[in-house]
Amino acid sequence: MRILTLTILALSLFWTASASAADVMEVVKNANHVSYYKGKDGRAKVTMQIIDSQGRSRAREFIILRRDDDDTDGKQKFYVYFNKPADVKKMVFMVHKNLDRGDDRWLYLPALDLVKRIAASDERTSFVGSHFFYEDVSGRGVDEDTHEILEEDETYYIVKSTPKDPNSVEFASYKNWIHKGTFLPIKTEYYDDQGQKIRSYSALKVEMISGHPTVTASRMENHETGGKTLMNYSAVKYDVGLPENIFSERYLRKAPRKYLR
Amino acid sequence: MFRTLTFLLLMVLPETLTAQEIKLPEGLGDLSIMMESEVEEPGLPFDLSGFLESRIGARLGQDAHQKDMSIGELRLQIGIEKEFDSLTFNFVSDFLYDPVRDEHSLGLETGQGFMDIREANVTFSPLDFMDVKIGRQVLTWGTGDLLFINDLFSKDWNSFFIGRDDEYLKAPSDALKTALFFGDYNLDIIYVPRFDADRFIDGTRISFFDRASGGLSGRENPVLVDRPDGWFSEDELAARLYKSFGAYETALYYYNGYWKSPAGQNVTTGWGTFPRLQVFGASVRGPMSQGIASLEGGYYKSADGASIDPFVRNSEFRLSVGYEQEIGPELTGGIQYYLEHRLDYDSYLAFLPEGAIRDRQNRHLFTLRLTKLLMQQDLRLSLFNFYSPSDKDGYLRLHISYKIRDSLKVEAGGNIFYGQNIYSFFGQFKDNSNIFTALHYDF
Numbered sequence: 262m263r264i265l266t267l268t269i270l271a272l273s274l275f276w277t278a279s280a281s282a283a284d285v286m287e288v289v290k291n292a293n294h295v296s297y298y299k300g301k302d303g304r305a306k307v308t309m310q311i312i313d314s315q316g317r318s319r320a321r322e323f324i325i326l327r328r329d330d331d332d333t334d335g336k337q338k339f340y341v342y343f344n345k346p347a348d349v350k351k352m353v354f355m356v357h358k359n360l361d362r363g364d365d366r367w368l369y370l371p372a373l374d375l376v377k378r379i380a381a382s383d384e385r386t387s388f389v390g391s392h393f394f395y396e397d398v399s400g401r402g403v404d405e406d407t408h409e410i411l412e413e414d415e416t417y418y419i420v421k422s423t424p425k426d427p428n429s430v431e432f433a434s435y436k437n438w439i440h441k442g443t444f445l446p447i448k449t450e451y452y453d454d455q456g457q458k459i460r461s462y463s464a465l466k467v468e469m470i471s472g473h474p475t476v477t478a479s480r481m482e483n484h485e486t487g488g489k490t491l492m493n494y495s496a497v498k499y500d501v502g503l504p505e506n507i508f509s510e511r512y513l514r515k516a517p518r519k520y521l522r
Numbered sequence: 523m524f525r526t527l528t529f530l531l532l533m534v535l536p537e538t539l540t541a542q543e544i545k546l547p548e549g550l551g552d553l554s555i556m557m558e559s560e561v562e563e564p565g566l567p568f569d570l571s572g573f574l575e576s577r578i579g580a581r582l583g584q585d586a587h588q589k590d591m592s593i594g595e596l597r598l599q600i601g602i603e604k605e606f607d608s609l610t611f612n613f614v615s616d617f618l619y620d621p622v623r624d625e626h627s628l629g630l631e632t633g634q635g636f637m638d639i640r641e642a643n644v645t646f647s648p649l650d651f652m653d654v655k656i657g658r659q660v661l662t663w664g665t666g667d668l669l670f671i672n673d674l675f676s677k678d679w680n681s682f683f684i685g686r687d688d689e690y691l692k693a694p695s696d697a698l699k700t701a702l703f704f705g706d707y708n709l710d711i712i713y714v715p716r717f718d719a720d721r722f723i724d725g726t727r728i729s730f731f732d733r734a735s736g737g738l739s740g741r742e743n744p745v746l747v748d749r750p751d752g753w754f755s756e757d758e759l760a761a762r763l764y765k766s767f768g769a770y771e772t773a774l775y776y777y778n779g780y781w782k783s784p785a786g787q788n789v790t791t792g793w794g795t796f797p798r799l800q801v802f803g804a805s806v807r808g809p810m811s812q813g814i815a816s817l818e819g820g821y822y823k824s825a826d827g828a829s830i831d832p833f834v835r836n837s838e839f840r841l842s843v844g845y846e847q848e849i850g851p852e853l854t855g856g857i858q859y860y861l862e863h864r865l866d867y868d869s870y871l872a873f874l875p876e877g878a879i880r881d882r883q884n885r886h887l888f889t890l891r892l893t894k895l896l897m898q899q900d901l902r903l904s905l906f907n908f909y910s911p912s913d914k915d916g917y918l919r920l921h922i923s924y925k926i927r928d929s930l931k932v933e934a935g936g937n938i939f940y941g942q943n944i945y946s947f948f949g950q951f952k953d954n955s956n957i958f959t960a961l962h963y964d965f
Contacts, residue, residue, distance in 0.1 A: 311898060319898070319928055346928035347964035350571055357769075363809060365769050372640075372689035374662045378771070380813040382848040390899035416547070442545040467546045474546055488898065510764075511703055515645060515653050518605065 285408045288418050291444040292437065294334050297400040299473040300499030302328040304520060307494055311391050314487030320345055321389050324521045328503045335360050338508035339399065342521050353513050354389075358399055369513040376513050385430055392481040392490035397462070405429075416441055432459060443467070443474040459485050471499045568604040572614075572965055573597075579685050579958030582938075587729040587740020592956035593684045595620040599640075614641040623726065632721060640694050655699040660692045661712060663762055663773070665807045665816035667891060668906065669860050671840045672775035672803035672820050674760060674782055675712075678721035683728050683951065685935055685958035693721050707765050714758035714779070717750040719796060722783035723951075731950035733879060734792060738944070738953065747784055747794040756780075770808035775820070777801040785824070785835035797825035797834045813847025829866035832873045839863040846891070852899070856891035879945050886912045900925040908948065915941025915949040933960040 309321040322345035330336040341354040353369040363381030370377065384396040406422035413419065418439045424430050432451040440447050449462040466478035475497055482489040507517050579593040601614040616638040629635055643657030664673040668691070681690035695718045702709045722745075723730050729740035739745075750756035758779030765772055777800065784794030803820030822838040829836055840863070846856035862885040864870060874880060887910045894903045902923045909916040921935035936957040941949025 313898065319900070319925075347571060347573070348929075348931070348962075363812075365809065370689075372660065373692050374660045376662075378807055378814045378816075380847045380854065381809065382854075383851070386848075386852060387899060390895075392898075440547045443547065445547060447547050447550065463550070464547065465550050467550065469546060506703075511653065511701065511708070514701075515647075518610070 285410050285420060286403070288410065288420060288439055288444070289403050289408050289422075290334070292420075292439045292446050293400060293403050295444045295474065296446060296476075297337070298329055298332075298334045299475065300471070301332070302326070302501050302503040303497065303499045304501050304503070305494045305497040307492060309389070309391050309393075309493075310491040312489050312491070319390065321391065323389075326501075326503055326507065326517075326520055328505065328508065337399070338505070340508055340512070340517075342516060351516070353516065355508060355513060356399065357508065360402060364399075367510075367513060374514065376510055391492070392460075392483050392488055393492065397481065411436065417447070445474055445476060457484075459483070465491075468497075470497045473499055568602050570965075571601045571603075572599040573962060574599075574965075575960055575962040577686065577958060577960040579956050581953070582936075582955045582957065583953055585729055585738075585740065585953035587725070587738055587742060588727075588954070589622055589741075591622050592727075592954070593686070593958055594622045601641075608646050610645045612641050612643050612645065613639075615639045651703045653699075653701040653703075655701075656697075658694045658696050659699065660689075660694050661697065661699065661760075662692060663710070663775075665805045665818045665844065666842045666860070667844060667846070667856055667858060667889065668908075669842050669844075669858060669887075669889065671818050671842055672762075672773075672777070672801060672805065674758075674777045674779065674799075674801060676718045676720050676782065679723050679783075680721055680727040683723075683937055683954060684956060685937055685960075693718070707763065710760075710762045710764075712758075712760040714760075716753045717756045717758055717780050717796065719747075719749055719780075720782040728951060728954045731945045733945065734787075738950070745784065745794050746791075747796070748788055748791070750780055750796055768808075770806060772806045773804065775801065775803040775805070777803075781824070781835060786831075787833045789833055795834075797828065799824060810845065811847070813845055816842075816844045818842050829869040830873050832870075832875055832878070836867075836870050837865040839865060852895040854891075854893045856889075858889040860887040860889070861885070862887075882912055884912060885947070886910060897924075910947065913941065913946040913949065914943065915939075915946040917948045917951070929964045931962045931964075933962060934958065 304324065304326045307323055307325055311319040311321065322343070324342045324344070326340040328338045330338070337358045339356040339358065343349045343352045343354070351371045355367045355369070357365040359365065366379040366381060368377045368379050369375070382395070384401070385394045388395050388398050405426070406424050408420050408422045411419045411421045418441060420437045420439055421434060422437065423434045424432070427433065433454040435449055435451040437446045438448040439445070445464065445467060446462070447464045450458050451460040453459050461482050461484065463480045464476040465480055466476070467474055468477045469475070475494065477494045477497065479492050480489055481492070501520065503520060506512070507520065574597070576596050577593055579591065581588065581590055581592050595618050597616055597618045599614065599616045602612075604611045618636060618638065623634070639658055641658055641660065643655050643659045645653065645655045647653050661675040662673055664670055670677070675695050676693035678690055678693040695714055696716070697712050697714045700711045724745040725740050726744045729738050731737070732739035759777070760779075761776045763774045779799060780796040781799045782796070784796060786795040786797040787793070788795050800823040801820050802823070803818065805816065805818035807814065807816040819839070819841045822840060824837045825834050828834040840861065842858055842860045844856065844858040846854065849855040864881065864883050867883040871880070887908060889909075890905070890907045892905045895901070896903070904921045906919040907916060918938040918940070919935070920938070921933065923931055923933040925931045934957070936955070938955045939948050939951040941952060943949045944952070
């Protein structure tokens with residue numbers, strides 16, 4: 262009986278500790294999970310409004326399908342089917358995301374019936390011409406930075422992350438406001454080595470979808486150029502039951518209509 | 523007791539909180555800046571897309587065999603897609619006004635005239651592991667970048683050389699495509715019931731070196747050909763068996779048909795011929811270092827007796843090796859080496875008529891591609907150069923495009939041919955070097 266009491270005591274202490282001070286790695290991993298690995302798979306219609314410093318606007322619209330290989334928050338597959346602008350309509354961009362090496366990427370050009378293999382590029386370049394980077398859309402490896410909790414209040418953990426390889430990225434560090442209730446990063450600010458804010462992300466709207474808190478509107482700003490991109494997620498679904506073979510050459514050439522409507 | 527407690531403790535882990543208990547972040551950004559969610563247009567009962575463009579180009583030098591204008595056309599493309607249950611119908615056609623061509627009669631296979639049907643097909647999956655596409659379609663496979671070894675589907679070299687969009691390098695085929703998926707192994711079988719030739723350089727657009735006359739020939743004297751055109755008898759078959767090993771994509775290819783551009787001559791009429799051709803090939807493509815590498819080879823087995831017939835192109839071995847990677851921000855570079863190796867070369871030499879131009883046994887070709895994107899990818903600069911050290915000739919393609927709006931783009935470019943000899947592959951097109959500009963509106 263004594264042993265049992267002690268065990269309970271120890272356990273409850275452990276849980277209390279984890280709930281308050283929280284291991285920074287746990288916070289970061291949870292944030293990564295709720296941002297990029299909700300459900301076994303997911304689909305959404307994404308619209309982007311890309312606005313330059315002079316207020317000129319460009320639009321993008323695509324359907325994104327995502328499937329996790331397993332539940333370890335590791336490898337994933339993405340299928341991006343473009344609707345707008347008209348010159349890229351029906352083009353498909355496919356990614357097999359790897360953690361141990363560069364991602365595998367393909368582009369399908371329907372007018373040529375061409376399946377093109379694309380060299381894995383710098384993850385920190387523009388995704389489809391927007392101010393979001395590839396890495397913002399598919400996630401940044403949690404082990405690529407060292408993390409520390411700078412501050413903590415009732416609502417947020419403020420986590421500072423510093424890249425282990427500073428030459429691989431354009432920033433010196435970034436700060437993440439991670440919401441305690443949901444673990445969603447609500448704001449991210451990137452700084453250069455002078456401590457100047459160069460880029461920032463803001464979640465503008467969070468909705469509960471199939472039990473998953475989901476950012477459905479967000480903004481990425483580039484403070485150096487004055488440009489920004491607004492991103493909107495609609496028709497979001499989780500656990501759609503996407504078959505793995507959707508993410509193959511067969512479905513690049515023949516779009517899986519029932520999952521794209 | 524212990525179990526119950528553990529269970530209760532587990533219950534409060536974040537993952538298992540029920541929706542009602544989770545407090546969502548509040549007081550976030552100002553949503554009024556977001557665009558109004560677009561009301562879906564009730565519109566058409568089918569999916570419509572296309573573009574309207576004008577494209578004008580001029581030769582850089584004088585060519586006595588051609589007009590000064592290399593291209594001058596107004597083109598409207600209409601694409602219609604419609605699904606009925608499990609069938610998808612697709613129709614894409616171009617309508618064009620083209621004052622550069624003198625001939626305006628309609629040729630749906632040669633792409634001549636006011637209408638060029640690019641696609642008219644139906645796609646369906648009769649079995650879980652089978653996709654079928656019947657009708658006019660654009661077909662592409664293989665690993666080369668603007669180099670084709672095992673892709674023996676029709677090309678339109680005229681469009682390519684006068685500055686039309688890259689998509690026009692591919693001419694449509696009237697074919698039945700069956701794609702079979704057996705898990706790891708996949709098989710494509712394409713049957714073309716009547717031979718579809720390339721839209722080859724015949725002089726009407728681009729002048730070329732005529733070996734028979736020993737001089738340049740152009741629109742006053744276009745190439746005449748005996749085209750195999752028997753339905754179900756003069757047909758083509760192409761197959762590809764492919765499989766991935768991790769990130770590496772491998773494929774085996776087979777083709778049975780005819781040389782796609784004239785590769786022989788009828789001695790009596792002097793007309794060009796399309797001798798029989800079989801191709802056996804293989805390719806592999808995958809990540810290497812920071813980029814993508816590819817290797818492709820093919821054995822071109824020409825018609826029987828080709829080696830002793832000076833009027834039929836010999837069998838060949840072809841090879842390409844390529845590598846592409848990102849070399850800077852929004853800058854991609856690609857290099858390729860390509861070889862055409864003439865087989866039975868001794869016999870070719872022995873049967874070559876007196877005084878005829880003697881081709882080398884090997885044609886070596888290097889290509890370089892550079893693509894740079896600027897201004898949030900609205901501005902695109904690209905360069906593609908073919909250079910052959912064995913032929914001492916080459917071909918430089920320059921292209922720049924800028925998107926004024928999402929739907930409106932201006933383009934300019936050039937096709938520059940150079941070479942030491944007038945009879946070499948690219949050298950013969952020297953007088954056709956041209957520049958062009960286009961205004962393109964998508965809908």
